[in-house]
Amino acid sequence: MPWFQHTLTLPAMSRGFHLITSRVLEAAPEIRSLQAGLLHVFIQHTSASLTINENADPDVRVDLETSMNTIAPENFPYIHTIEGPDDMPAHVKTSLLGSSVSIPIRKGALALGVWQGICLCEHRNHAEGRKLVITIHGE
Amino acid sequence: MPWFQHTLTLPAMSRGFHLITSRVLEAAPEIRSLQAGLLHVFIQHTSASLTINENADPDVRVDLETSMNTIAPENFPYIHTIEGPDDMPAHVKTSLLGSSVSIPIRKGALALGVWQGICLCEHRNHAEGRKLVITIHGE
Amino acid sequence: MPWFQHTLTLPAMSRGFHLITSRVLEAAPEIRSLQAGLLHVFIQHTSASLTINENADPDVRVDLETSMNTIAPENFPYIHTIEGPDDMPAHVKTSLLGSSVSIPIRKGALALGVWQGICLCEHRNHAEGRKLVITIHGE
Numbered sequence: 001m002p003w004f005q006h007t008l009t010l011p012a013m014s015r016g017f018h019l020i021t022s023r024v025l026e027a028a029p030e031i032r033s034l035q036a037g038l039l040h041v042f043i044q045h046t047s048a049s050l051t052i053n054e055n056a057d058p059d060v061r062v063d064l065e066t067s068m069n070t071i072a073p074e075n076f077p078y079i080h081t082i083e084g085p086d087d088m089p090a091h092v093k094t095s096l097l098g099s100s101v102s103i104p105i106r107k108g109a110l111a112l113g114v115w116q117g118i119c120l121c122e123h124r125n126h127a128e129g130r131k132l133v134i135t136i137h138g139e
Numbered sequence: 140m141p142w143f144q145h146t147l148t149l150p151a152m153s154r155g156f157h158l159i160t161s162r163v164l165e166a167a168p169e170i171r172s173l174q175a176g177l178l179h180v181f182i183q184h185t186s187a188s189l190t191i192n193e194n195a196d197p198d199v200r201v202d203l204e205t206s207m208n209t210i211a212p213e214n215f216p217y218i219h220t221i222e223g224p225d226d227m228p229a230h231v232k233t234s235l236l237g238s239s240v241s242i243p244i245r246k247g248a249l250a251l252g253v254w255q256g257i258c259l260c261e262h263r264n265h266a267e268g269r270k271l272v273i274t275i276h277g278e
Numbered sequence: 279m280p281w282f283q284h285t286l287t288l289p290a291m292s293r294g295f296h297l298i299t300s301r302v303l304e305a306a307p308e309i310r311s312l313q314a315g316l317l318h319v320f321i322q323h324t325s326a327s328l329t330i331n332e333n334a335d336p337d338v339r340v341d342l343e344t345s346m347n348t349i350a351p352e353n354f355p356y357i358h359t360i361e362g363p364d365d366m367p368a369h370v371k372t373s374l375l376g377s378s379v380s381i382p383i384r385k386g387a388l389a390l391g392v393w394q395g396i397c398l399c400e401h402r403n404h405a406e407g408r409k410l411v412i413t414i415h416g417e
Binding site for chain 1: 314315316329330331332335337338340341342344345346348349374375376379380381382384389390391392393394397415416417
Binding site for chain 3: 175177191198201203206207235236237241243252253255258277278
């Protein structure tokens with residue numbers, strides 16, 4: 001019942017929701033060797049987050065972005081504004097969406113539903129690549 | 140330190156928040172055999188979610204539903220609208236609430252607080268039964 | 279590959295977001311003995327939550343509080359109001375932010391990003407100390 005751990009630095013992505021399932025799978029080949037277990041993906045930032053959502057129609061990811069912009073708007077009387085209007089909303093969105101996802105491993109694959117994918121949620125306008133820590137444990 | 144994994148298909152539920160703690164416990168009897176560990180419950184859908192909240196007054200679950208309907212309203216200029224007005228808000232709510240919960244196991248039981256229960260959050264008006272993957276690991 | 283589990287009762291804290299990373303580390307010294315693993319922190323309440331966010335500028339934590347007060351406002355037609363106007367918004371915020379965080383352990387330390395800390399999110403005006411269950415597993 002070993003542990004596997006990897007770091008994965010994603011390329012810089014534009015503000016919005018981006019599917020990264022295939023990138024995570026490439027970085028975590030040990031998933032295929034496990035009959036049961038858990039995959040944990042963690043993002044080491046406070047202005048980008050991870051979520052699981054629709055992997056098909058890209059319109060869903062656009063609507064997720066516009067919805068989150070309304071839930072955590074830029075035109076709000078924030079006091080932490082030094083890095084620009086997209087800074088503090090990014091922190092709010094990160095706490096709402098979360099800094100990690102964990103997904104069951106079953107018979108050598110992720111036990112995702114048919115429509116589920118892992119999304120990087122980039123909340124800044126001009127971010128650099130984001131660092132993930134991937135942890136796998138199972139048998 | 141074994142792993143246990145189960146799939147649980149819930150019956151179709153009405154839109155809203157529903158306590159499922161007892162159903163999860165029935166599906167995961169191995170919890171009773173563990174002194175320390177974690178229970179992970181994962182939902183394989185993108186228009187329903189899982190959360191932990193009040194297990195007593197059912198009014199809380201009604202207020203959670205009306206609150207989420209205000210946070211992710213149906214009257215918003217979504218572009219993904221093919222499945223009706225409850226479709227895209229369901230995706231937003233799923234990302235806000237999350238696709239999994241994980242709960243400590245201690246001395247053969249879930250280490251939930253007195254008022255905590257596991258809720259299925261059904262965000263669609265007419266959904267079929269939802270599939271969960273339950274993963275248990277401990278010693 | 280042992281399991282470690284601790285309960286940690288925090289002192290009563292004021293409504294808002296509070297960094298508790300150092301308190302969690304003090305309560306979980308076994309982190310230092312592990313090369314790879316996961317830390318799971320769970321809060322046993324439904325009116326306070328846990329999140330990971332900025333560990334430096336305290337203004338971020340103030341803005342998180344005011345943002346959450348706008349997303350889950352007190353002046354909403356809740357039906358569960360017996361414990362006062364801060365009661366039901368606390369339940370909504372708890373589900374939005376979540377009842378647990380899990381963080382990778384790597385080389386004897388938490389693999390947090392430079393700016394990340396663990397926050398207790400106290401959503402009630404006059405709460406008692408909150409109970410956490412800390413679970414550590416690794417090798």
